[in-house]
Amino acid sequence: MRTTTVLRVLLSIQDLVVRNFQFEATGLLVDVAPGWQIARCGECGTRCRAVHDARERRWRHHDLAGMTLYLRYRIRRADCPSCKTVKTEKVPWAANGANFTYDFEERVAFLAQQSSKTAVATLQRTAWRTVGMIIRRVVARSLETGGDRLDDLRFIGVDELSYRRHHEYVTVIVDHERSRIVWASKGKSAATLKRFFDDLGPERCEKLEAVTLDLSAAYIKAVSEATPEAKLIFDRFHVQRLAQDALDDTRRDEVREAVTKDQKKALKSMRWKLQKSAWNLTDADIQDLEELERVNYPIFRAHMLKESLVSILDGRQINVARRRLKNWIADARSSSLVHFARVAATIEKHLDGVLEYVSSRLSNGRTEGLNGKIRTITRRSFGFHSASALIAMIFLCCGGVHVTPAHSAPSGFH
Ligand SMILES: [Zn+2]
Structure with missing residues (x-):
């Protein structure tokens, strides 16, 4: 079998002809050409008979047996009768203007979905910047051919x-x-x-x-x-975060107010426990949180308010949730915790949108x-x-x- 035939099979690119090859210091160079004779416009695909000029270009393809492999071709520029201007011809192995074959770019994009940019760049022996450029091109191609994503949105x-x-x-x-x-x-x-x-x-x-x-x-x-x-529908996690932030602000105020160093230290160390979800608490955490009622009532109260808001949003019955949320707003207002009074005002203003989550679960x-x-x-x-x-x-x-x-x-x- 002729070596050019072996190379064509190995390259596995449709409509590609292998003419010749040579080894270089940098790897293997394969002379190729499109499977068609008459140049086709790189923009619109129309056949262009009036060739202007031709210039040698190289395209990086998958490495072969550890060697860097480039395709080489004298790419033509021709008058496109449809575009009515001089265009670079279309080649079957690469996108218009790209220095890499489609196969190379698809592999880079696939790897970028799975692993770090360093891994992609090292494995593919290419620069970081190049990886970014390739991703942009692959995504643009996919978005162009994948239909209009803005259709049928509900x-x-x-x-x-x-x-x-x-x-x-x-x-x-x-x-x-x-x-x-x-x-x-x-x-x-x-x-x-x-x-x-x-x-x-x-x-x-x-x-x-x-x-x-x-x-x-x-x-x-x-x-x-x-x-x-x-x-x-106001996103429940953002609503909860308002309460979480108010709790953290309350704790910070209390640290500032604390008299002794030990008190300050104890309140500071509560930060992470106060942020945990109820199901994530250890027995020791629960004990510390219970102690809060005695040690620092404002933080205890703030924590209870945060937890009850979470529980209201967990509810499934809209009427129950509405009643509880109104009570919650009243509680937060009368708690004399300034940060919670502010959250109460925000939630009251957007009450319907916050409750919409309970009925839609979206x-x-x-x-x-x-x-x-x-x-x-x-x-x-x-x-x-x-x-x-x-x-x-x-x-x-x-x-x-x-x-x-x-x-x-x-x-x-x-
Ligand atoms: Zn054209």
Whole structure:
């Protein structure tokens, strides 16, 4: 069998002809060409007979037996009768303008879904920056071909994600029914979210039945303006966090007020116990929390308020929950805990949206799950410096983007 035939089978790329090959200091160089004669426009695919010029280019493909492998081809530029301008021709092995084959890029994207950027870069022997660029291209290709993600949305969640040590934000929209991210953009203002509703358009906005969101005034404004018919459901975890933060603020006040060093130290050490969920407490924790009633009544009271709010939101009966939540607001107000009086005012203002969770059970829980996934991504040291890199990664890992890492079966000896 001829070596060029062996190489064609090994490369396993459709519509590719192997002309020649040579070994270089850097690895193996394979001269290839498209399986068609007449150049095709890289933009629109139209056949272009009027060739302008040709220039040698190389594309990185999967390593072969540990050797770096490049495809080499004199790529043509031709007058495209459809685009009415000079275009670089289409090649069957790589995207327009890419320096890597489709197979190489798909593998990088697959690895990036699974492991750290360092692992991807080392394994694929490529630069970090390159990994980011490839991810962006693979995601863009997938979003182009995957149909319009903004169609048929009924239940969505709005959430914000921080990056660059909480200095920058990205707003993401989740489709609750399909459990995937459908839209993301830099920023967390009303204007950011308005851009999403503009992309959605009035017809699709009308189909929205419910939107889960946090209690941010900017988001509330944008959602109410764009889709006044949809129900607002305030995310229970964000509501709980208000109480958790109020509890922590109360504890901090008490540390400041404490007289002796020992008292201060004891109250400081309570921080983590106060943050734990009830089911996560050890016997010793429970004992400490019970002691609080005697040791520091304000913190004890704050903790009870936080726990009772959680229990109200756990409830399933809307009428019961409404009555209990109103009592809770009255309790919080009369507790003389300033931080809880503030939370009570916020909850009262948004009472219906907070209770909507009890009847619908919809929350950003899924989004929060995705948030966890994104935090993992960030921890994997992808070190996002730009919103577009983070957004590409969000779509890659949480947008249901499908990548095929391996070769299909060898394309045979035809
Ligand atoms: Zn064209």
